[in-house]
Amino acid sequence: MNTESGEASAISIRNLVFERGDRAIFDHVDVEIPRGRITAIMGPSGTGKTTLLGLVTGRLHPSSGDIRVGGLPVQSLRTHELYALRMRMGVLFQNGALLTELSAFENVAFPLREHTDLSESMIHSLVLMKLQAVGLRGAADLMPAELSGGMARRVALARAIVMDPEFIFYDEPFTGLDPISMSAIVRLIRSLHKTLGLTTVIVSHDVDILEHLADDSYLFSEGKVVARGTPDELRKNRSRWVQQFIGGMADGPVPFHYPSREYDEELLGEDQWR
Amino acid sequence: MALIQQQVLRRGRTGLAAFGAAWLFFFRVLALLPRAFMRPLLVVEQVYALGNRTVPLVGLAGFFIGLVLALQLYGVLGRFGAASMLGPIIAITVLRELGPVITALLYAGRGGTALASEIGLMRATEQLSAMEMMAVDPVRRIIAPRFAGGIIAVPILNLLFDVVALFGAWMIAILAMHMDQGVFWGNMQASVGFMDDLVNGIIKSFIFGLAVNLVAVFEGFTAQSTAGGVARATTRTVVIASLAIFALDFVATAFMYQGV
Structure with a gap:
């Protein structure tokens, strides 16, 4: 629980390069995520936002560069050190990623059972407290298949915070939710952030929601940081690209059409039957 | 021509890398096996899921194979005046070969595919990644107990197969063909060796169990995170495991029965 400002960044990424095959997903990227704030990582689909989470949590290895979480160099940690660091992190996956064979209660209890020797009654209380926090204490006995998408995500959120992490990462938390579930998730992100003093990172492309939620945001495109700032600063950014993204326009610097040959040439050209 | 050469080389390299x-994966699982047994409940669950649920399949298959063997051999042996040797011949065939091989094949189709698709789907739905993020090694928590359960289940299923097949053969020989009980069992007892036939069969079965379960958990664990990827993992499990069973059977037989 560290909310002092002016302290070193909670997460600091320097000169990150990450390649997949010949394609550079990240090309010399620097990111500083301050402690105790909500930082949004935005960008069009396919810009590697989720990949960035993979790199920060040590599931992927950078081609070069330095990634530090809580001062620790993620890429050079040994397995047990990495696991120790992960105990301080909570991740909410896009679809929740609940263990399908376990009930909601057991899903939330899972990290406790794996990592602690707490008594059954203690686990019971802790799990119910977390489920209460996400409003699903009544759904404790349901199996993941019986939960709606929004409920599954909330159970997964309870599971992500059950070990009282310092960092929490949300991977596209707003995708595919109805308006009610959506506002429930937004409310939860905000209240958890406040009450637990978490360093929160949200990966999403939902500009409108993040505008009211994030303290700071990074805008990614084609492997680079295109813009950084508070939502308000982004709105005022002059770049046409930023304006297209924030305004949600179909055409602009990012073309509507995927790069291709000339249309008439492809339709009428000699090799049209290939 | 150069293109073909290139393709072959590339295929060869990827094949070798997968092998x-x-x-490496096998050694990692083996290293974690003792820890799997420290949480016996997880292993017992898997013995039930993989073993008990394969009992009807293996039991019925064994029964029918016993029936067919007895029907076929009774006639053939009778032609050479050797019908009295029906018991020992069936027992040796079943204990040495048919039991271990067919049990392992059936297990690959029932338990192996279940393992591969379950683990593959866990991969596809990010459950394995979620576990890693909760600082829980999925190989320790998911793979090792399943592997342990599988290798315990296969030899037991093999024994079940043996017993039921012999029972089927007994039904044909005694109830249908009215062979003498004493001749059937007596000759069997006299010619079947405890070590040569029964124990060697169980050893074979254990080896096959290792192979099938390894292929299944490996294919599931390395499956691509798509519907097609999980389907491929399941199919490959059956194909690779079946071929492995036949190849290992040859090797094991060559070692165990040089002139026996």
Whole structure:
């Protein structure tokens, strides 16, 4: 629980390069995520936002560069050190990623059972407290298949915070939710952030929601940081690209059409039957 | 021509890399096996899921194979005046070969595919990644107990197969063909060796169990995170495991029965 400002960044990424095959997903990227704030990582689909989470949590290895979480160099940690660091992190996956064979209660209890020797009654209380926090204490006995998408995500959120992490990462938390579930998730992100003093990172492309939620945001495109700032600063950014993204326009610097040959040439050209 | 050469080389390299990866994975699973047994409940659950649920399949298959063997051999042996040897011949065939091989094949189709698709789907739905993020090694928590359960289940299923097949053969020989009980069992007892036939069969079955379960968990664990990827993992499990069973059977037989 560290909310002092002016302290070193909670997460600091320097000169990150990450390649997949010949394609550079990240090309010399620097990111500083301050402690105790909500930082949004935005960008069009396919810009590697989720990949960035993979790199920060040590599931992927950078081609070069330095990634530090809580001062620790993620890429050079040994397995047990990495696991120790992960105990301080909570991740909410896009679809929740609940263990399908376990009930909601057991899903939330899972990290406790794996990592602690707490008594059954203690686990019971802790799990119910977390489920209460996400409003699903009544759904404790349901199996993941019986939960709606929004409920599954909330159970997964309870599971992500059950070990009282310092960092929490949300991977596209707003995708595919109805308006009610959506506002429930937004409310939860905000209240958890406040009450637990978490360093929160949200990966999403939902500009409108993040505008009211994030303290700071990074805008990614084609492997680079295109813009950084508070939502308000982004709105005022002059770049046409930023304006297209924030305004949600179909055409602009990012073309509507995927790069291709000339249309008439492809339709009428000699090799049209290939 | 150069293109074909290139393709062959590339295929060869990826094949070799996968083979190496499978061995590394195998050693990792083996290293974690003792820890799997420290949480016996997880293993018992898997013995039930993989073993008990394969009992009807193996039991019925064994029964029918016993029936067919007895029907076929009774006639053939009778032609040479050797019908009295029906018991020992069936027992040796079943204990040495049919029991271990067919049990392992059936297990590959029932338990192996279940393992591969379950683990593959866990990969596809990010459950394995979620576990890693909760600082829980999925190989320790998911793979090792399943592997342990599988290798315990296969030899037991093999024994069940043996017993039921002999029972089927007994039904044909005694109830249908009215062979003498004493001749059937007596000759069997006199010619079947405890070590040569029964124990060697169980050893074979254990080896097959290792192979099938390794292929299944490896294919599931390395499956691509798509519907097609999980389907491929399941199919490959059956194909590779079946071929492995036949190849290992040859090797094991060559070692165990040189002139026996």
